[in-house]
Amino acid sequence: MEKQFNTTWLVLTYNCNNRCKWCYANSNNIREKEEIDLKYEQGIIDLLVSLGVKRTILIGGEPTMYKNLFGFLNKFKSTNIDLGLVSNGRELKDYNFAKELKKHGLNGMSISFGSYCPEIHDELTGIKGSFNESISGLENARNAGIRVSSNTVINKNNVNDLEKIIDMFGDKVNIMTWNFCGVCLSEEENNNSILNPRETARAFQRVYDYSEKKGIKTKLVTPMPLCIFDEEYLKRFKKKGIISGGPCQLSHGKNFVIEYNGNILPCTHFSGFPMMNIFKGEGVISGEKFLEEYLNHEKIPFKFRQIVSRLPSERCDDSSCKEPCTGGCPLIWKIFKPEEVII
Numbered sequence: 373m374e375k376q377f378n379t380t381w382l383v384l385t386y387n388c389n390n391r392c393k394w395c396y397a398n399s400n401n402i403r404e405k406e407e408i409d410l411k412y413e414q415g416i417i418d419l420l421v422s423l424g425v426k427r428t429i430l431i432g433g434e435p436t437m438y439k440n441l442f443g444f445l446n447k448f449k450s451t452n453i454d455l456g457l458v459s460n461g462r463e464l465k466d467y468n469f470a471k472e473l474k475k476h477g478l479n480g481m482s483i484s485f486g487s488y489c490p491e492i493h494d495e496l497t498g499i500k501g502s503f504n505e506s507i508s509g510l511e512n513a514r515n516a517g518i519r520v521s522s523n524t525v526i527n528k529n530n531v532n533d534l535e536k537i538i539d540m541f542g543d544k545v546n547i548m549t550w551n552f553c554g555v556c557l558s559e560e561e562n563n564n565s566i567l568n569p570r571e572t573a574r575a576f577q578r579v580y581d582y583s584e585k586k587g588i589k590t591k592l593v594t595p596m597p598l599c600i601f602d603e604e605y606l607k608r609f610k611k612k613g614i615i616s617g618g619p620c621q622l623s624h625g626k627n628f629v630i631e632y633n634g635n636i637l638p639c640t641h642f643s644g645f646p647m648m649n650i651f652k653g654e655g656v657i658s659g660e661k662f663l664e665e666y667l668n669h670e671k672i673p674f675k676f677r678q679i680v681s682r683l684p685s686e687r688c689d690d691s692s693c694k695e696p697c698t699g700g701c702p703l704i705w706k707i708f709k710p711e712e713v714i715i
Contacts, residue, residue, distance in 0.1 A: 376423065376424055376626070376663075377423050377424060377425045377426070377626055377627065377628070378425075378426050378427065378626045378627055379425070379426065379427045379428070379429065379621075379626075379627045380420060380425050380427075380428050380429070380627065380628055380629070380630060381428075381429050381431050381627075381628075381629040381630070381640060382416070382428055382429070382430050382431065382629075382630050383431055383432060383433065383435075383629065383630065383631045383632050383640075383643075384407055384408055384430055384431070384432060384433070384435045384438035384441070384444070384632060385406070385407035385408070385432050385433045385434070385435065385437055385438045385632055386406070386407075386432060386433040386632065386643075387406075387407065387432065387433050387434065387437050388432055388433040388434040388437065388460075389434055389437065389460070389462055389463075389499065389502075390434065390460050390462070390497040390498060390499050390502055391497065391498030391499060392486070392496060392497050392498065406632060406633070407438050407439065407632050408438070408444075408632045410440055410443075411654060411655075412634065412651060412655075412656055413440070413443075413444055413447060414447060415655050415656030416630060416650075416656055417447055417448060417451060418656070419650060419656050419657070419658070419659055419662060420451070420453060421451050421453065422658065422659030422660075423659050423662065423663075425453055426453065426454060427453065427454040427455075427456065428448075428453050428454070428455055428456070429455075429456040429457065429458060430455070430456070430457040430458070431457075431458045431640065432458075434459060434460055434462075434463070435457055435458070435459060436457075436459050436462075436463035436464070436469075436473075437463065441473075441476075442472055442473075442476045445473070445476035445477045445478055446476055446477065448477060449476075449477045455477070455478065455479075455480075456480050456481060456482065457473075457478060457480075457481040457482070458481070458482045458484065458523070459481055459482070459483055459484070459509070460483065460484055460497070460502065460506055460509075461483035461484075461505070461506040461507075461508075461509030461510050461513065462502060462505040462506055462509055463509065464508070464509030464510075464512045464513050465505045465508040465509050465512065466512075467512045467515070467516070469512075470509070470512040470513050470515070470516040470518065471516045473513075473516065473518060474516045474517050474518050478518060479518060479519060480518065480519040480520075480521070481513060481518055481519075481520060481521075482520070482521045482522070482523045482549065483506060483509065483510050483513070483520060483521075483522055483523070483545075484506075484522075484523045484524070484525075485503075485506065485522055485523070485524055485537065485540075485541060486524065486525065486529070486530060487503075487529075487530050487533060487537065488533060488536040488537045488539065488540035488541075489503075489533070489536075490503035490504060492529070492530070492533075493506075496529060510522075510541075510544060510545070511544075514544070519546050520544070520545050520546060521545050521546055521547045521548065521549055522541045522544075522545045522547075522548050522549065523548075523549045523550070523551065523593075524537055524548070524549075524550055524551070525550075525551045525552075525553050525554075526550055526551065526552060526553060526567065526572050526575050526576065526579075527553035527565040527566065527567060528553075528564075528565050528566070528567055529565055531567060531571070531575050534575060534578060534579050534582070535578070535579075535582045538579065538582055538583060538586060538588060538590075539586075542583070542586055542588035543588070546589065547589040547590065547591060548579075548583065548588060548589065548590045548591075549590070549591050549592075549593050550576060550579060550590065550591070550592050550593065550594075551592075551593060551594045552566075552567075552569065552572050552592075552594040552596060552701070552704075553565050553566045553567060553572075554566075554594075554640075554641050554701075554703065555641060555701075555703040555704065555706050555707055563707055566707060568708060568713070569596060569597060569600055569700070569704055569708060569713050570600050570713060572596070573596065573600040573601045576592050576601075576615075577601065577602065577605050579592075580605065580608070580609070580614070590614060591613075591614045591615070592609075592614065592615045592616065593616060594616065594700075594701060595616045595618070595619070595620040595621075595697065595700045595701045596615070596616070596697070596700040596701070597684075597688075597697055597699050597700040597704075597713065597714050598615075598617060598695040598697045598700075599687075599693070599695060599697075599714055600713060600714070601615075616697075617695075617696060617697060618696050618697070619681075619696065619697065619698040620639075620680075620698065620700060620701045620702060621638065621639055622638045622639055622676075622677070622680045622681075622701070622702050622703075623677055623680050623681035623698060623702065624677075624681075625638075625666070625673070625677050627639075628666075629642075630650065631643070631646070633649075633651070634649045634650045634651030634656070635647075635648075635649050636648045636649065636650060636666075636673070638673075638676060638677070638680070641703055647672050647673040647676055648665050648666070648671070648672060648673055650662060680702040681698065683698060683699055684699040684702070684704075684705045684710035684714065685699065685710040685711065685714040687714050687715075688714065699714065
């Protein structure tokens with residue numbers, strides 16, 4: 373089967389040892405503490421292989437809390453799929469755990485940090501002592517031979533401290549990645565930390581300047597409207613490939629999320645709002661069956677992509693606009709008015 377999909381995110385469990393306020397799982401009222409049933413593990417891997425998926429990222433919740441994590445990693449070894457993991461790093465405070473991750477085939481992971489300051493980070497995660505455990509996890513991962521990147525969500529709580537975050541973590545990781553604080557679909561109060569996209573753009577320009585000065589690799593991984601960046605910065609971002617310049621996965625359908633219960637989501641922020649399910653009885657549907665449902669014009673997945681692929685502003689459809697971003701993440705416009713951002 374021809375390769376059609378770039379990246380999939382696989383939710384091993386929604387259980388987590390942090391309580392981050394803006395997390396897509398916490399924000400969308402996900403209370404289940406269940407995880408993938410072992411009987412579906414091989415079927416999921418076989419499906420990903422048959423679909424020609426290039427990269428799979430294990431997420432949660434907190435994926436390191438999945439009870440059969442090492443066994444699952446072993447099963448992945450026989451594939452050519454590039455495997456990553458997004459974690460808060462706290463379980464890796466045990467160096468033996470970090471060594472086992474490496475032993476069972478994990479070569480790279482991303483660890484999330486909300487602040488350079490232990491007290492602020494712990495407040496954001498809702499767990500006292502989480503910062504120090506995550507720092508220990510980062511160090512242990514590196515010592516075990518795992519490539520480590522950091523990820524920070526730019527939001528109202530930390531926007532003035534981004535340079536300090538770079539000072540804290542820049543020399544400890546291979547690359548620093550950054551996100552725009554995502555939109556919650558179910559609890560409006562959880563959107564209070566979201567910055568206006570233009571403020572986020574200016575903040576990332578600061579991140580870029582400071583990272584360049586310090587010789588640190590950095591990247592913005594959330595699809596954004598490219599026109600909100602200053603022209604000279606945008607040229608440099610494109611040249612160095614440090615910004616997501618293509619259409620959001622919601623509209624082009626090249627990426628998707630598999631939840632622990634087999635639900636297929638267009639992106640993580642749709643937790644609890646599935647498009648389809650891949651579990652059938654005691655097994656997992658075939659790649660052919662998946663494509664039949666995912667690409668069929670009459671099915672929900674295709675209709676959903678048609679809806680979200682609409683351009684947010686007339687300016688996006690102007691012949692003078694040569695940018696391929698299609699307006700960035702469509703969820704931005706649940707909170708902000710396109711005519712006040714794309715100007």
